[in-house]
Amino acid sequence: MDPLAFYPIVARDLDLQNPMPASRLDDLARACGVRDGMRVLDVGSGKGSLLRRWAARFDIVATGLELNPRFAADARERAEREGVAQRITVIEGPAADFVPAGHGYDVVACIGAPFAIGGFDDALAWMQAALRTGGSLVIGDRYLAEPFAPGSTGIEPEVAALRDLGSLHETIERAGLGVTAFFGSSTQELDRYASAWWTAAAAWAAEHPDHPERAALLADIAAKRGRYLDHERRHVGWGVWVTRSGAALPSG
Numbered sequence: 460m461d462p463l464a465f466y467p468i469v470a471r472d473l474d475l476q477n478p479m480p481a482s483r484l485d486d487l488a489r490a491c492g493v494r495d496g497m498r499v500l501d502v503g504s505g506k507g508s509l510l511r512r513w514a515a516r517f518d519i520v521a522t523g524l525e526l527n528p529r530f531a532a533d534a535r536e537r538a539e540r541e542g543v544a545q546r547i548t549v550i551e552g553p554a555a556d557f558v559p560a561g562h563g564y565d566v567v568a569c570i571g572a573p574f575a576i577g578g579f580d581d582a583l584a585w586m587q588a589a590l591r592t593g594g595s596l597v598i599g600d601r602y603l604a605e606p607f608a609p610g611s612t613g614i615e616p617e618v619a620a621l622r623d624l625g626s627l628h629e630t631i632e633r634a635g636l637g638v639t640a641f642f643g644s645s646t647q648e649l650d651r652y653a654s655a656w657w658t659a660a661a662a663w664a665a666e667h668p669d670h671p672e673r674a675a676l677l678a679d680i681a682a683k684r685g686r687y688l689d690h691e692r693r694h695v696g697w698g699v700w701v702t703r704s705g706a707a708l709p710s711g
């Protein structure tokens with residue numbers, strides 16, 4: 460199934476499309492020192508969860524970059540309903556096509572979407588170019604929580620290529636950023652997020668018995684569920700790093 464159609468189906472019950480509770484967005488705002496007047500850029504902004512939550516508390520100038528028209532429309536509708544639409548602009552299209560005003564943002568976030576701009580390392584560079592000196596760069600992604608035994612099979616190439624926390628920390632520091640906070644997701648949060656997809660897929664399949672792509676979607680979900688329960692739940696972690704340019708902390 461076309462990913463642009465697949466994700467709105469499996470994420471239909473989710474507002475925040477990542478394995479963390481909505482309250483984590485308040486932790487992130489605190490860690491970034493978000494306040495009135497700040498300019499915030501969110502890459503792969505989904506349904507606008509981060510921007511809407513921050514805009515409800517602060518008079519920010521928020522921009523979201525979102526590829527999927529369904530999510531972009533959803534973000535705008537939710538922002539309208541919540542009375543924060545005047546603070547949020549969602550730009551539809553590939554994030555990499557957006558040319559940010561050089562070093563113009565106080566916070567640049569990318570939660571669960573570094574792949575959208577070439578992966579973790581490229582995302583750091585792209586986001587830094589948009590960030591003002593002393594601003595906060597927030598990046599959320601998967602990491603290798605526990606190494607696989609040599610010869611393990613059935614692992615997706617993207618999972619096999621994941622790096623551990625130490626390696627990602629080195630990458631962040633090499634980019635000239637200092638980590639000021641890290642929020643790792645618990646196994647319960649990972650379970651809740653994974654299960655939301657399975658539940659939504661089952662409900663959608665029940666509602667669409669004759670859909671031509673029903674069997675393919677169910678097979679895809681079954682394969683994802685199998686990999687999750689077999690090894691990803693144990694070996695793959697998920698977390699959000701809050702970093703600041705020019706704020707490298709003493710190492711060692």
Ligand SMILES: C[S@@+](CC[C@H](N)C(=O)[O-])C[C@H]1O[C@@H](n2cnc3c(N)ncnc32)[C@H](O)[C@@H]1O
Binds near residue numbers: 525554555
């Ligand atoms: C895992 S979701 C995270 C959404 C949001 N950050 C959140 O935490 O709720 C990844 C998002 O990135 C978007 N995306 C994927 N490729 C993209 C691209 N090339 N440019 C912009 N957004 C993209 C997806 O449509 C999806 O909304």
